[in-house]
Amino acid sequence: MKPKYIIYPLLILLIGYLIYNKFYSASAKEKKIGPASAKGGKKLNKPVPVNVMLVKDTAFSNAIDITGTVNANEQVDLRSETAGNVTGIYFKEGSHVQKGQLLVTVYNKDQVASLKSIQVQIKLAEQTEYRNRILLQKEAVSKEEYDTSLSSLNVFRSQADLIRAQIAKTEVRAPFSGIIGLRNISPGGYLSPTSSIATLVNMDPAKITFSVPEKYLPLIKNGSKIHFNLESSRDNFVGTVYAIEPNLDLTSRSITIRAKAPNPKGLLRAGSFAKINLALEQIPKTILVPTECVIPDIKSSKVFVVSNGVAASRNVKTDVRTATKIQIVDGLNPGDSLIVSGIIQLRPKVPLKIVKIIK
CATH class of the missing domain: 2.40.30.170 (Efflux pump adaptor protein, beta barrel domain)
Incomplete structure (x- = not known):
C-alpha cells in the first residue's frame, strides 16, 4: 500500500480536529458567550456610578x-446760517455752555447800520401816526390820511424785524446746554454755512x-x-x-x-x-437643570432619571438657556431623581450605583 494513501487521510483528520477545537468545542463556546450566571447564563452588567440631583422648583430671572x-x-455740529468773517469767539474748547449762550459772531456792521437807519424812520413814522390819530379824532384829517401814516409805520417796523433776523443769523448760539468740543475756526477767518465751528x-x-x-x-x-x-x-x-x-x-x-x-x-x-x-x-417657579445632562435628539431632547435602581429616559421640552443651565418646561416634575453624571454610559434599564445626591 502506498504511503500517500495513509498520510492524506491523517492530514484531513488533523485539520478537521483543529477546526472543531477552535469553533465548536466547549472552551470556544465559553469564549463566545463570556462569563455567565450560574442560573440563566445571562450576561452580567456592572452598575454605573452616577451623581443624582433632586429636581425642584426654583425662581429664575430670564436675562440675555x-x-x-x-x-x-x-449732539449737533455747529454751523453759521450766513457767510462772513469771524468777528468774535466766545467759548473755550471743552467747556460747558448754557442753552442760548453766544458762541460766535460773524461780520454784521452793514445790517446794524441799516437797523439804525430804519429805527430813525420808525420814530418819525410813529410821530406822524400819533399826530394823524389825534387829528382824526377831531375830524381834522380824513380816514385815508391816517391809514396811510399807519401803513408807513407798519412797513418800517417790518423792515426792522427783517434786519434783526438777518443780524440774528450772524450770531451762533448754543441750541442746548452741553460740552462744546474743539473749534475749527479762528478769529478773522471766513465762515460759510458749510463750515463746521465745533461739536456740541x-x-x-x-x-x-x-x-x-x-x-x-x-x-x-x-x-x-x-x-x-x-x-x-x-x-x-x-x-x-x-x-x-x-x-x-x-x-x-x-x-x-x-x-x-x-x-x-x-x-x-x-x-x-x-x-x-x-x-x-x-419666573417665580420653574425647573432648571445642568445643560450637560440634557441630550438633544432629532425631534426632542431627553434626560435620564433613576427609576427603581435603573436608568430610565424621559423626553423633555426645553426653553431658556443660560451659561450653565437650561429650563425644563415639560417632562420633569419636582422630586424626580435626575442623573447628572456618567450620561455617556447610560442606556434604558442599566443598573445604577448612586455615588452622590445633589439637593
Missing part, C-alpha cells in the same frame, strides 16, 4: 447678554442703543431695566428702556432699542462699547 453703543442725548454734545442722560432678536420682543417694554459696563470704567451702570423701533431689521431680524442712563459724572462717552445685561422676565 448683548452689546450696544453709548450715544449722546443731544449733551451726555446727561446718555442714550444706549442696542438690538435684540425678534423672539424677545414680547418680553421688552418701556421701563425695562438694563445693566451695563464699559471698557473704560469699572463702574456698573443702570439704564431704562424708553423707545423701541417699530420695524425689524430685514437682514438680522432684530429690533433696535434705546435706553437712557443718568450720567452726572460724565463717565459715559459717546461711541463707547457697552456690554449689556437685559432682564426680560422674572
Whole structure:
C-alpha cells in the first residue's frame, strides 16, 4: 500500500480536529458567550456610578447678554446760517455752555447800520401816526390820511424785524446746554454755512442703543431695566428702556432699542462699547437643570432619571438657556431623581450605583 494513501487521510483528520477545537468545542463556546450566571447564563452588567440631583422648583430671572453703543442725548455740529468773517469767539474748547449762550459772531456792521437807519424812520413814522390819530379824532384829517401814516409805520417796523433776523443769523448760539468740543475756526477767518465751528454734545442722560432678536420682543417694554459696563470704567451702570423701533431689521431680524442712563459724572462717552445685561422676565417657579445632562435628539431632547435602581429616559421640552443651565418646561416634575453624571454610559434599564445626591 502506498504511503500517500495513509498520510492524506491523517492530514484531513488533523485539520478537521483543529477546526472543531477552535469553533465548536466547549472552551470556544465559553469564549463566545463570556462569563455567565450560574442560573440563566445571562450576561452580567456592572452598575454605573452616577451623581443624582433632586429636581425642584426654583425662581429664575430670564436675562440675555448683548452689546450696544453709548450715544449722546443731544449732539449737533455747529454751523453759521450766513457767510462772513469771524468777528468774535466766545467759548473755550471743552467747556460747558448754557442753552442760548453766544458762541460766535460773524461780520454784521452793514445790517446794524441799516437797523439804525430804519429805527430813525420808525420814530418819525410813529410821530406822524400819533399826530394823524389825534387829528382824526377831531375830524381834522380824513380816514385815508391816517391809514396811510399807519401803513408807513407798519412797513418800517417790518423792515426792522427783517434786519434783526438777518443780524440774528450772524450770531451762533448754543441750541442746548452741553460740552462744546474743539473749534475749527479762528478769529478773522471766513465762515460759510458749510463750515463746521465745533461739536456740541449733551451726555446727561446718555442714550444706549442696542438690538435684540425678534423672539424677545414680547418680553421688552418701556421701563425695562438694563445693566451695563464699559471698557473704560469699572463702574456698573443702570439704564431704562424708553423707545423701541417699530420695524425689524430685514437682514438680522432684530429690533433696535434705546435706553437712557443718568450720567452726572460724565463717565459715559459717546461711541463707547457697552456690554449689556437685559432682564426680560422674572419666573417665580420653574425647573432648571445642568445643560450637560440634557441630550438633544432629532425631534426632542431627553434626560435620564433613576427609576427603581435603573436608568430610565424621559423626553423633555426645553426653553431658556443660560451659561450653565437650561429650563425644563415639560417632562420633569419636582422630586424626580435626575442623573447628572456618567450620561455617556447610560442606556434604558442599566443598573445604577448612586455615588452622590445633589439637593
